[in-house]
Amino acid sequence: MSLVITGTVAFDAIETPFGKTDRIVGGAATYAGLAASYFYDKVKIVSVVGDDFGQEEISILENHGINVDGLQIKKGEKSFFWAGKYHTDMNSRDTLATELNVLADFDPLIPESYQDCEFLLLGNLTPQIQQTTIERLRNKPKLVVLDTMNFWMDVALDDLKQVLTKVDVLTINDAEARQLSGEYSLVKAAKKILTMGPKYLIIKKGEHGALLFGEDQIFSAPALPLAEVFDPTGAGDTFAGGFIGYLAKVGTINFNNMKNAIIYGSALASFCVEKFGTRGLEDLSAEKIAKRVLEFVSLSSFVIEQ
Amino acid sequence: MSLVITGTVAFDAIETPFGKTDRIVGGAATYAGLAASYFYDKVKIVSVVGDDFGQEEISILENHGINVDGLQIKKGEKSFFWAGKYHTDMNSRDTLATELNVLADFDPLIPESYQDCEFLLLGNLTPQIQQTTIERLRNKPKLVVLDTMNFWMDVALDDLKQVLTKVDVLTINDAEARQLSGEYSLVKAAKKILTMGPKYLIIKKGEHGALLFGEDQIFSAPALPLAEVFDPTGAGDTFAGGFIGYLAKVGTINFNNMKNAIIYGSALASFCVEKFGTRGLEDLSAEKIAKRVLEFVSLSSFVIEQ
Numbered sequence: 001m002s003l004v005i006t007g008t009v010a011f012d013a014i015e016t017p018f019g020k021t022d023r024i025v026g027g028a029a030t031y032a033g034l035a036a037s038y039f040y041d042k043v044k045i046v047s048v049v050g051d052d053f054g055q056e057e058i059s060i061l062e063n064h065g066i067n068v069d070g071l072q073i074k075k076g077e078k079s080f081f082w083a084g085k086y087h088t089d090m091n092s093r094d095t096l097a098t099e100l101n102v103l104a105d106f107d108p109l110i111p112e113s114y115q116d117c118e119f120l121l122l123g124n125l126t127p128q129i130q131q132t133t134i135e136r137l138r139n140k141p142k143l144v145v146l147d148t149m150n151f152w153m154d155v156a157l158d159d160l161k162q163v164l165t166k167v168d169v170l171t172i173n174d175a176e177a178r179q180l181s182g183e184y185s186l187v188k189a190a191k192k193i194l195t196m197g198p199k200y201l202i203i204k205k206g207e208h209g210a211l212l213f214g215e216d217q218i219f220s221a222p223a224l225p226l227a228e229v230f231d232p233t234g235a236g237d238t239f240a241g242g243f244i245g246y247l248a249k250v251g252t253i254n255f256n257n258m259k260n261a262i263i264y265g266s267a268l269a270s271f272c273v274e275k276f277g278t279r280g281l282e283d284l285s286a287e288k289i290a291k292r293v294l295e296f297v298s299l300s301s302f303v304i305e306q
Numbered sequence: 307m308s309l310v311i312t313g314t315v316a317f318d319a320i321e322t323p324f325g326k327t328d329r330i331v332g333g334a335a336t337y338a339g340l341a342a343s344y345f346y347d348k349v350k351i352v353s354v355v356g357d358d359f360g361q362e363e364i365s366i367l368e369n370h371g372i373n374v375d376g377l378q379i380k381k382g383e384k385s386f387f388w389a390g391k392y393h394t395d396m397n398s399r400d401t402l403a404t405e406l407n408v409l410a411d412f413d414p415l416i417p418e419s420y421q422d423c424e425f426l427l428l429g430n431l432t433p434q435i436q437q438t439t440i441e442r443l444r445n446k447p448k449l450v451v452l453d454t455m456n457f458w459m460d461v462a463l464d465d466l467k468q469v470l471t472k473v474d475v476l477t478i479n480d481a482e483a484r485q486l487s488g489e490y491s492l493v494k495a496a497k498k499i500l501t502m503g504p505k506y507l508i509i510k511k512g513e514h515g516a517l518l519f520g521e522d523q524i525f526s527a528p529a530l531p532l533a534e535v536f537d538p539t540g541a542g543d544t545f546a547g548g549f550i551g552y553l554a555k556v557g558t559i560n561f562n563n564m565k566n567a568i569i570y571g572s573a574l575a576s577f578c579v580e581k582f583g584t585r586g587l588e589d590l591s592a593e594k595i596a597k598r599v600l601e602f603v604s605l606s607s608f609v610i611e612q
């Protein structure tokens with residue numbers, strides 16, 4: 001049994017008010033894979049890079065026990081590249097460059113060794129690639145989580161709605177939930193989105209935490225107030241990877257486990273934003289994660305005497 | 307012993323996407339007083355109205371056992387009037403009219419019967435009136451809570467900083483915390499503001515809940531996701547009134563009681579926004595409030611197995 005993650009593996013150049021990087025390893029599948037690897041030891045990646053992505057870069061994944069049999073390396077081509085600059089508030093950013101390169105005609109090939117997939121994370125990519133990934137798995141996974149963004153709602157809404165009928169959990173932000181549903185109230189938005197296919201909806205609100213809707217329940221998860229956010233890149237992917245990694249570890253899908261999975265995903269995301277790129281995710285430990293999760297507990301717990 | 311609330315008692319005309327009212331009773335002290343009255347039976351108001359504010363209007367307060375000896379009625383003058391229109395998102399609004407009337411030269415006279423004040427809420431008013439109220443109490447109250455807004459930071463920052471040295475708890479929203487401190491990170495903002503006088507800072511984030519800083523701890527309170535928000539007017543005042551009313555009831559000031567006070571304040575605010583004006587606060591009961599508080603518990607509780 002395994003956890004398969006489809007998403008980008010790429011190079012990023014990032015500028016924030018705190019500093020600047022040239023070309024560092026990034027991509028949704030990279031962040032999600034690293035996060036998931038702290039919970040589950042059979043993480044497998046489906047992605048594509050060019051031959052500018054060398055063994056040194058691949059080692060970042062392999063060092064965490066991530067299976068890269070499904071990482072296609074295109075000879076003579078270049079990896080996906082994104083450059084962005086964050087504003088002072090760290091909540092908004094300008095994209096300075098998007099070079100699709102190998103991503104332009106990415107065909108998500110599933111190695112035979114991935115057919116034991118029990119947990120599937122479809123990282124933010126074209127809905128068509130997400131759909132193809134699902135179709136190529138012979139057995140229906142126990143849990144399919146899909147992450148997407150407003151861009152796909154703008155340019156490929158029909159494809160997105162099609163793939164949504166096949167997923168169990170959708171993760172989007174509050175503006176995207178409003179866009180997808182046409183409802184301003186998040187309660188109404190969630191109600192509508194839960195008729196589109198997903199059984200659970202996670203609304204990511206960045207510094208304001210996250211909301212989980214499903215099984216006629218709502219859970220509000222806090223975000224850890226941080227003194228410094230160095231680089232928000234990959235926080236959403238890290239959250240999704242930690243979320244599904246935790247669920248793969250516990251094995252049982254229910255609302256309570258989902259709540260804890262959101263806390264663990266949020267904890268991993270809080271490490272992610274403390275350093276540039278993937279560095280905050282590279283040398284964590286079960287102890288560090290447990291300690292961070294306890295901060296979430298003390299942050300949000302209260303006892304009402306009846 | 308008593309809970310004294312200084313703030314406006316006024317008429318509002320409100321328009322939201324759900325409807326419109328002509329002149330209804332409003333004002334910070336009205337909302338805060340009604341909310342506090344569900345927890346504590348010695349609530350006393352310091353405010354001023356004109357003689358357009360008749361017995362029918364005063365009854366709204368008196369029916370909740372609120373002492374109005376400190377409500378000055380100015381013969382031949384008109385009450386403070388505010389008219390506003392909320393946008394579709396309900397988070398932003400246009401002010402259509404602000405008629406200060408009696409508020410222009412409001413002198414907060416403290417009746418002798420109010421000198422037993424143990425809990426003091428200084429509702430959103432000029433910092434000078436807030437300062438005068440404190441000075442006119444012969445005994446230092448056990449707890450002073452001050453609510454303010456960006457307007458006073460713009461036009462009376464020195465006065466505001468002066469009165470802040472005399473208060474225990476400051477309640478403002480996230481943008482105001484950033485403005486007052488000059489720090490974007492709320493953690494850094496709180497650290498700075500807690501050197502200005504208050505021992506506790508509550509940052510109100512509307513639909514995203516609230517943060518409490520103090521005693522080197524942080525508490526993140528959720529907001530109840532609501533399907534419909536009919537009228538957000540008075541939500542912040544209601545929150546502050548519920549908060550201090552709960553603390554007056556339990557009597558002991560510590561971080562844990564403050565956490566619960568925030569949950570009770572948020573519960574009262576959630577009732578407030580469900581109806582126009584003060585209507586959502588007019589016929590609550592201990593049972594209804596307890597039930598609503600349980601929704602906050604189930605919304606935010608999770609159990610991590612160590």
